[in-house]
Amino acid sequence: MTTKATVDLGEFTFESGESIPSLEVAYETYGEFTGDNAVLVCHALTGSAHVARRPDAGGETAGQARAWWGDVVGPGKAIDTTEYYVVCANAPGSCYGTTGPSSTNPETGEPYGTDFPPVTIGDWTRSQRRLLDELGVGRLHAVVGGSVGGMNVLDWLRRYPDDVDYAASVAAAARLDAQCLALDTVARRAITSDPNWNGGHYYDASATDESESSSDSSDGGSEPTDGLARARQIGHIMYLSKASMARKFGRRSAGREATREKPTDPAGAFFPYREVESYLDYQAEKFTERYDANSYLYLTRAMDDFDLAAGYESDADALAAFEGELLILSFTGDWHFTVEQAEVLADACRDAGVDVSHHVIESDHGHDAFLVEPEKVGPPLSALLSAGLDGRAITDTAEEEDEPEAFAPVHTSLFSE
Structure with a gap:
């Protein structure tokens, strides 16, 4: 039920x-x-x-x-x-x-x-x-x-x-702790410094439903999409470990088939677009389609x-x-x-x-x-x-005498869909 x-x-x-x-x-x-x-x-x-x-x-x-x-x-x-x-x-x-x-x-x-x-x-x-x-x-x-x-x-x-x-x-x-407080501060500043944030009053009559997707500010939308994207990327970095990032991305280039909307600066076109950049850009884009910037400010x-x-x-x-x-x-x-x-x-x-x-x-x-x-x-x-x-599965160390019950792996995270 x-x-x-x-x-x-x-x-x-x-x-x-x-x-x-x-x-x-x-x-x-x-x-x-x-x-x-x-x-x-x-x-x-x-x-x-x-x-x-x-x-x-x-x-x-x-x-x-x-x-x-x-x-x-x-x-x-x-x-x-x-x-x-x-x-x-x-x-x-x-x-x-x-x-x-x-x-x-x-x-x-x-x-x-x-x-x-x-x-x-x-x-x-x-x-x-x-x-x-x-x-x-x-x-x-x-x-x-x-x-x-x-x-x-x-x-x-x-x-x-x-x-x-x-x-x-x-x-x-x-x-x-202070380090996480500092990173959350920078994430919020990314949102509030976006020109489209407008003091938090960026909603219009066509986007009052919380379930609607955010508009891309580069296409003339009114929501602080760029700021929310940067805030989310900071969050991604906070929630991954060095070991997991090294395993997932290393220093590898994303390859010629990977694209980005535009280089971050004129010199950026000369240098490789790395897998870690591609991942952060993709996750940020997906997040801005489903989440509200003000809610991110309030909940953090x-x-x-x-x-x-x-x-x-x-x-x-x-x-x-x-x-x-x-x-x-x-x-x-x-x-x-x-x-x-x-x-x-x-x-x-x-x-x-x-x-x-x-x-x-x-x-x-x-x-x-x-x-x-x-x-x-x-x-x-x-x-x-x-x-x-x-309960037998609860111990005060990471070692357990019995094999834990198998659960199907999950491929989600705090920062994915």
């Missing part, structure tokens, strides 16, 4: 103190609710509610062609939708069905643009709680999320500690702003009320959210008396590993949901 729907939660006041008269939340559910089997999955930065494959989905769903965790969530998968009632909700501020900057302000009849209130991860959590109330779900069997979705999980544990039995924070941390700021200890004396103090069990998954090649950051979080849990297991996965895929290696991510999640931290 699957559901794809949107619910109007009515007036919503954000943590900034600003309100909107109506917050619509796009969500999908999978499986049948039996009262104690609900699993909330929190999506990453530019993900949608489309977490698993749907028999009725056909082609593109909510602007995102692939189910972003389709080899982890589904019938017979690690998060088994024949056993669990899985809910995934699109975050406020996004452009995949939930109210955000590109949505119409009912008070003006025009898109909000940057008049939309600032959004925090706490706002995501509060909207999810209200959605679950609408669905009749009280206590969650588990809440699971990767990347900024893993931060969303941590916010659940400090905000609603009595509502969760099990939690899994995958490829995440209690906060971003929400991620940057998150600090688990905010309002508390420490991370341990923030988590002290949680009496369930927490699984932390980190990846050795991930420099966006490092193994060291994950261990600091695990130490905070131990200090707070929270039952925790930090499972380190050997991988050179960078931050993308939590999406591209489901055969490594799936078994610990499955074990957590079925048996808690006593």
Whole structure:
């Protein structure tokens, strides 16, 4: 049983103190609710509610062609939708069905643009709680999320500690470090310095639907396509490791058959157009066709702003009320959210008396590993949901005595369709 729907939660006041008269939340559910089997999955930065494959989905769903965790969530998968009632909700501020900057302000009849209130991860959590109330779900069997979705999980544990039995924070941390904050800053500046950004009010009457493709600014379009493309390319670099980039591209030329719209500068025509350039250009182009520049600004700021200890004396103090069990998954090649950051979080849990297991996965895929290696991510999640931290597949090292259950490889990433 699957559901794809949107619910109007009515007036919503954000943590900034600003309100909107109506917050619509796009969500999908999978499986049948039996009262104690609900699993909330929190999506990453530019993900949608489309977490698993749907028999009725056909082609593109909510602007995102692939189910972003389709080899982890589904019938017979690690998060088994024949056993669990899985809910995934699109975050406020996004452009995949939930109210955000590109949505119409009912008070003006025009898109909000940057008049939309600032959004925090706490706002995501509060909207999810209200959605679950609408669905009749009280206590969650588990809440699971990767990347900024893993931060969303941590916010659940400090905000609603009595509502969760099990939690899994995958490829995440209690906060971003200064290097990642700096790179996100440059990405946002790429958008806001695009002449077509126009202070965030670049929408016109023919492009108010969030699902419409962006126009190419070089063809006279009004959207900040160039700025969003550069921001996305910075993101790609952040989420790949040196090893994975060397393996994928090296210093190879893309070949004579590869084309680019125009050289970046007059001298550029003399030098080779490398595979890594071609890849970044292609992914940027595809991304600008499906995502909104203002949403990218809003959601990266929400991620940057998150600090688990905010309002508390420490991370341990923030988590002290949680009496369930927490699984932390980190990846050795991930420099966006490092193994060291994950261990600091695990130490905070131990200090707070929270039952925790930090499972380190050997991988050179960078931050993308939590999406591209489901055969490594799936078994610990499955074990957590079925048996808690006593599950046989969960260890505190990357080595396991038994061979993990095989999962079909997935060829997606945070930065692909």
